Amino acid sequence: xxxxxxxxxxxxxxxxxxxxxxxxxxxxxxxxxxxxxxxxxxxxxxxxxxxxxxxxxxxxxxxxxxxxxxxxxxxxxxxxxxxxxxxxxxxxxxxxxxxxxxxxxxxxxxxxxxxxxxxxxxxxxxxxxxxxxxxxxxxxxxxxxxxxxxxxxxxxxxxxxxxxxxxxxxxxxxxxxxxxxxxxxxxxxxxxxxxxxxxxxxxxxxxxxxxxxxxxxxxxxxxxxxxxxxxxxxxxxxxxxxxxxxxxxxxxxxxxxxxxxxxxxxxxxxxxxxxxxxxxxxxxxxx
Amino acid sequence: xxxxxxxxxxxxxxxxxxxxxxxxxxxxxxxxxxxxxxxxxxxxxxxxxxxxxxxxxxxxxxxxxxxxxxxxxxxxxxxxxxxxxxxxxxxxxxxxxxxxxxxxxxxxxxxxxxxxxxxxxxxxxxxxxxxxxxxxxxxxxxxxxxxxxxxxxxxxxxxxxxxxxxxxxxxxxxxxxxxxxxxxxxxxxxxxxxxxxxxxxxxxxxxxxxxxxxxxxxxxxx
Amino acid sequence: xxxxxxxxxxxxxxxxxxxxxxxxxxxxxxxxxxxxxxxxxxxxxxxxxxxxxxxxxxxxxxxxxxxxxxxxxxxxxxxxxxxxxxxxxxxxxxxxxxxxxxxxxxxxxxxxxxxxxxxxxxxxxxxxxxxxxxxxxxxxxxxxxxxxxxxxxxxxxxxxxxxxxxxxxxxxxxxxxxxxxxxxxxxxxxxxxxxxxxxxxxxxxxxxxxxxxxxxxxxxxxxxxxxxxxxxxxxxxxxxxxxxxxxxxxxxxxxxxxxxxxxxxxxxxxxxxxxxxxxxxxxxxxxxxxxxxxxxxxxxxxxxxxxxxxxxxxxxxxxxxxxxxxxxxxxxxxxxxxxxxxx
Ligand SMILES: Nc1ncnc2c1ncn2[C@@H]1O[C@H](COP(=O)(O)OP(=O)(O)OP(=O)(O)O)[C@@H](O)[C@H]1O
Ligand SMILES: [Mg+2]
Numbered sequence: 092x093x094x095x096x097x098x099x100x101x102x103x104x105x106x107x108x109x110x111x112x113x114x115x116x117x118x119x120x121x122x123x124x125x126x127x128x129x130x131x132x133x134x135x136x137x138x139x140x141x142x143x144x145x146x147x148x149x150x151x152x153x154x155x156x157x158x159x160x161x162x163x164x165x166x167x168x169x170x171x172x173x174x175x176x177x178x179x180x181x182x183x184x185x186x187x188x189x190x191x192x193x194x195x196x197x198x199x200x201x202x203x204x205x206x207x208x209x210x211x212x213x214x215x216x217x218x219x220x221x222x223x224x225x226x227x228x229x230x231x232x233x234x235x236x237x238x239x240x241x242x243x244x245x246x247x248x249x250x251x252x253x254x255x256x257x258x259x260x261x262x263x264x265x266x267x268x269x270x271x272x273x274x275x276x277x278x279x280x281x282x283x284x285x286x287x288x289x290x291x292x293x294x295x296x297x298x299x300x301x302x303x304x305x306x307x308x309x310x311x312x313x314x315x316x317x318x319x320x321x322x323x324x325x326x327x328x329x330x331x332x333x334x335x336x337x338x339x340x341x342x343x344x345x346x347x348x349x350x351x352x353x354x355x356x357x358x359x360x361x362x363x364x365x366x367x368x369x370x371x372x373x374x375x376x377x378x
Numbered sequence: 379x380x381x382x383x384x385x386x387x388x389x390x391x392x393x394x395x396x397x398x399x400x401x402x403x404x405x406x407x408x409x410x411x412x413x414x415x416x417x418x419x420x421x422x423x424x425x426x427x428x429x430x431x432x433x434x435x436x437x438x439x440x441x442x443x444x445x446x447x448x449x450x451x452x453x454x455x456x457x458x459x460x461x462x463x464x465x466x467x468x469x470x471x472x473x474x475x476x477x478x479x480x481x482x483x484x485x486x487x488x489x490x491x492x493x494x495x496x497x498x499x500x501x502x503x504x505x506x507x508x509x510x511x512x513x514x515x516x517x518x519x520x521x522x523x524x525x526x527x528x529x530x531x532x533x534x535x536x537x538x539x540x541x542x543x544x545x546x547x548x549x550x551x552x553x554x555x556x557x558x559x560x561x562x563x564x565x566x567x568x569x570x571x572x573x574x575x576x577x578x579x580x581x582x583x584x585x586x587x588x589x590x591x592x593x594x595x596x597x598x599x600x
Numbered sequence: 601x602x603x604x605x606x607x608x609x610x611x612x613x614x615x616x617x618x619x620x621x622x623x624x625x626x627x628x629x630x631x632x633x634x635x636x637x638x639x640x641x642x643x644x645x646x647x648x649x650x651x652x653x654x655x656x657x658x659x660x661x662x663x664x665x666x667x668x669x670x671x672x673x674x675x676x677x678x679x680x681x682x683x684x685x686x687x688x689x690x691x692x693x694x695x696x697x698x699x700x701x702x703x704x705x706x707x708x709x710x711x712x713x714x715x716x717x718x719x720x721x722x723x724x725x726x727x728x729x730x731x732x733x734x735x736x737x738x739x740x741x742x743x744x745x746x747x748x749x750x751x752x753x754x755x756x757x758x759x760x761x762x763x764x765x766x767x768x769x770x771x772x773x774x775x776x777x778x779x780x781x782x783x784x785x786x787x788x789x790x791x792x793x794x795x796x797x798x799x800x801x802x803x804x805x806x807x808x809x810x811x812x813x814x815x816x817x818x819x820x821x822x823x824x825x826x827x828x829x830x831x832x833x834x835x836x837x838x839x840x841x842x843x844x845x846x847x848x849x850x851x852x853x854x855x856x857x858x859x860x861x862x863x864x865x866x867x868x869x870x871x872x873x874x875x876x877x878x879x880x881x882x883x884x885x886x887x888x889x890x891x892x893x894x895x896x897x898x899x900x901x902x903x904x905x906x907x908x909x910x911x912x913x914x915x916x917x918x919x920x921x922x923x924x925x926x927x928x929x930x931x932x933x934x935x936x937x938x939x940x941x942x943x
Contacts, residue, residue: 126723175918182670182722186863187917189672189856194910197903205899250462250469257452257463264450266428268466268506306852310734313727352738355731362724363716 104228106335107235112312113327115283121259131305133287137162159288166284170277199302212296314358386433394420396570409557412567440513453492464509636773644769651776657873659827665867667823673733679850681835706832751846758840866923
């Protein structure tokens with residue numbers, strides 16, 4: 092029982108990370124219908140830059156902030172490159188984001204080497220009635236709650252959030268209102284960058300990241316997002332948490348080595364099932 | 379207010395607007411009539427900068443708001459949120475302004491735009507256009523999908539707006555009767571060209587109007 | 601990768617219109633035939649890899665360029681072919697038989713995963729194939745029978761008959777050239793057949809193709825199976841040639857390399873895939889030479905190739921979406937018409 096509580100909390104925390112990555116993908120997809128393969132890159136770059144900022148002597152908090160801001164700027168850049176002025180198909184933009192993710196490897200290996208890099212987080216451990224939980228996991232959950240409330244407020248209350256939603260609801264209508272849809276897409280990429288950077292600095296203390304961790308991160312983020320049909324943040328949160336908990340339970344009660352495979356299997360099944368459902372309804376969820 | 383000179387618009391080589399010249403004075407009520415595919419929407423879209431211009435000139439003094447064909451509301455957003463976006467990028471613009479002008483939409487300000495009836499949506503679309511505080515409001519397919527009663531109500535609403543605010547209106551209509559009754563002047567478009575223009579009473583009296591319009595229906599498609 | 605009708609028609613026109621491409625192909629073939637006899641063993645390896653890359657890339661271009669489906673996990677079928685060859689020959693199956701079975705096993709895996717996966721489109725299919733590759737590589741890395749993450753060492757050489765063993769890089773070079781030519785012939789015939797025309801219609805508009813009576817789902821599956829078979833062939837040769845395989849040999853990056861190749865060469869024709877494989881192999885060699893120059897850190901070759909792959913992909917998609925062949929072709933065409941006008 093106590094063990095179960097431990098697994099659940101760790102699972103929820105890891106799931107929040109997936110949800111954060113997934114929300115970045117959702118933010119971008121809603122406006123642009125592009126799946127951003129470089130989403131994992133934002134996490135890795137954000138984490139690596141934060142680790143360097145800390146080692147240059149910036150205090151905790153500030154160092155992490157530098158990483159997140161850098162990831163946001165990276166997001167804007169990726170968006171600017173992936174969304175051409177003339178407009179290209181979403182799948183072409185997807186391939187551009189692959190290219191940028193690979194190009195980022197060169198930078199990451201060149202500056203930080205190819206070994207996993209860790210980040211100092213909260214080292215303390217919470218113990219109660221036989222359960223030991225690293226406080227970093229609790230921090231992840233707490234920060235995630237704040238972030239998701241922030242996301243909700245941003246999209247429902249702020250004017251620019253409203254415009255982003257308008258672009259996803261009806262991009263021609265948005266153009267008629269004089270909203271520059273490509274620019275909104277770039278802003279969405281920036282938001283994706285911030286969310287990716289946040290997930291990077293939060294996960295790195297418990298799970299060191301190397302340059303090629305990005306693939307697993309983006310795939311798990313995509314998994315969380317896809318469970319929510321790529322368009323709803325709250326579903327992405329739910330999807331991420333489910334995946335995280337399933338992973339931890341598999342690792343805890345069965346075998347750690349199959350946790351990723353099972354989670355990915357769930358995702359494929361979800362997509363296929365959703366596709367079959369949509370086909371029956373006669374709507375196309377894919378673009 | 380608006381001057382269009384020798385405007386040309388192509389789509390992949392096909393001509394949609396062919397050497398069109400027209401003008402609208404301040405606070406004028408003008409209609410644009412013509413059969414399907416005549417190029418009416420293309421003309422307004424070019425004026426609004428939504429399609430590229432392939433020739434000629436458009437000069438506009440003041441602000442233009444375009445109420446597009448098919449209304450193009452943001453269905454997942456509430457009416458109030460739709461209205462706020464009408465003022466883009468001016469986030470401080472209060473929606474009270476249009477609620478005062480069109481009190482009937484205040485009733486459903488919190489509802490999702492996608493859940494409204496066609497007539498209600500058209501009203502919201504017009505209101506969203508007004509949020510930009512335009513000097514010229516161009517409305518594409520004003521009465522499409524509306525019952526005659528709803529159309530008449532919308533027309534009277536618009537006329538009172540025109541009278542109280544002094545904005546100029548450009549109304550695109552398929553129904554020549556509605557358009558001519560409502561507006562002072564009209565342009566008739568066919569196959570990308572302006573084939574007739576004049577005051578509404580001139581056009582009605584000449585009797586050609588109805589013939590031209592009906593005649594254009596059959597072979598209107600270029 | 602922007603897919604539209606006009607371009608596809610252009611290609612089919614140019615194919616029937618001129619003898620020049622055929623002439624060029626004949627010259628390329630003669631050069632390719634003679635090349636292994638003059639190359640040293642290191643360069644022969646490069647030659648083998650180039651041919652194998654091209655085989656996989658041709659399959660992927662059938663899938664992307666003709667069937668309009670993006671697979672980000674193509675390396676998985678290469679892996680299946682390689683593991684089939686390695687495991688079977690380790691268990692006493694004659695290598696030639698293992699070699700022949702490899703593409704069929706790849707196809708079988710493709711059939712099993714393809715039926716559900718191919719219900720997906722666009723972004724979802726791309727991620728589905730990527731996820732599939734991660735799953736299969738993960739399972740391989742955790743299965744002792746398959747060598748685990750350490751892989752399978754000392755795979756025997758391919759023996760065509762009991763007396764004729766391939767030993768030198770040279771012999772693998774000729775073998776892989778023959779295989780590539782075979783793959784190209786099969787693909788070309790397929791493209792010009794009725795199903796091939798159906799496939800091309802698929803890439804342009806799926807709904808249109810379905811309305812025209814093309815059995816869309818079946819053709820898409822065929823393209824997927826064929827591309828998997830090509831991957832299997834290349835994987836088997838790779839296993840025999842290098843004598844060692846591990847999950848790391850078939851990373852996601854390899855799948856991305858295949859994408860880079862067909863984007864560089866042009867995804868709308870199988871020749872583009874060959875050109876892409878060739879260009880990328882040469883480029884990687886050049887970068888390797890530069891990266892291993894005296895005084896540079898060990899990671900330099902890797903850094904160079906990451907940068908090259910990534911930036912190439914971006915530049916190609918943004919500025920030469922039909923690949924370098926079409927890009928140069930267009931400019932050359934403009935030049936020749938300009939000079940004609942001068943006459
Ligand atoms: N996006 C487009 N691409 C290609 N052709 C177009 C496009 N939009 C309009 N056209 C063509 O341009 C011509 C003019 O169309 P337009 O929409 O301007 O007509 P309209 O007068 O508004 O017709 P309706 O009364 O039916 O709305 C038509 O022949 C139409 O087929
Ligand atoms: Mg119209």
